[in-house]
Amino acid sequence: MEQNKQNTALLVMDMQSGISGMMEPQVVTSITATIASAIAHARKQGIPVIYVTISFRAGLPEISSNNKSFSAGKERFKTLNMEEFAKILPELAPQENEVVVVKRRFSAFTGSDLEVNLRAAGIQHMVLTGVSTSGVVLSTLREAADKDYQLTVLADCCADGDEEVHRLLVDKVFPRQADILTAAEWCEKTQ
Numbered sequence: 001m002e003q004n005k006q007n008t009a010l011l012v013m014d015m016q017s018g019i020s021g022m023m024e025p026q027v028v029t030s031i032t033a034t035i036a037s038a039i040a041h042a043r044k045q046g047i048p049v050i051y052v053t054i055s056f057r058a059g060l061p062e063i064s065s066n067n068k069s070f071s072a073g074k075e076r077f078k079t080l081n082m083e084e085f086a087k088i089l090p091e092l093a094p095q096e097n098e099v100v101v102v103k104r105r106f107s108a109f110t111g112s113d114l115e116v117n118l119r120a121a122g123i124q125h126m127v128l129t130g131v132s133t134s135g136v137v138l139s140t141l142r143e144a145a146d147k148d149y150q151l152t153v154l155a156d157c158c159a160d161g162d163e164e165v166h167r168l169l170v171d172k173v174f175p176r177q178a179d180i181l182t183a184a185e186w187c188e189k190t191q
Helices: 025-045 068-072 074-078 114-121 133-146 163-176 183-189
Strands: 008-013 049-054 099-103 125-131 150-159 179-181
Touching: 008 025, 008 133, 025 049, 025 125, 025 150, 025 183, 049 114, 049 133, 099 114, 125 133, 133 150, 133 163, 150 163, 150 183, 163 179, 179 183
Parallel strands: 008 049, 008 125, 049 099, 125 150, 150 179
Antiparallel strands: none
16 A cells, blocks of 8 residues: 555554553563654654553443453453553653543444544545554454554554464554555655
């Protein structure tokens, strides 16, 4: 797919204190630095950067007992300070004019105003980064593909708690619906 800067946005997903704290520190450090370089390039090229975080209201009314993934952690979520949990890592902090959307499930679309923001900005091509590859990246990619967005995944700007799952998704599953590039390759294509 052609890398058109005019209708492209870089999504930085779940790069927040509560999620990164569940990952291996060296993995978080590595992808944070790589994502930071992609963010700097996007800003330089005038490509919007959109941040996506996950958070819940007090009492967690968004978490249904029917949702196996989220209901399993409901008791743990109740004890968390959601403001701290959702805080974007300081190394990747959004600028004042950049959009931050809050989602309620794995997909960046679910429970958020992401699609409204994409339409308002004329975005047709999303460049995906974040953790985890098998969570927010997979879910967002699938839903965005169904909504006919062009997609690029920056493989070295994504990570998963299971490296084998990350490789399988990036090498076998994602290429059916997205271009797979490294951050450096993407930066080169969007000069």
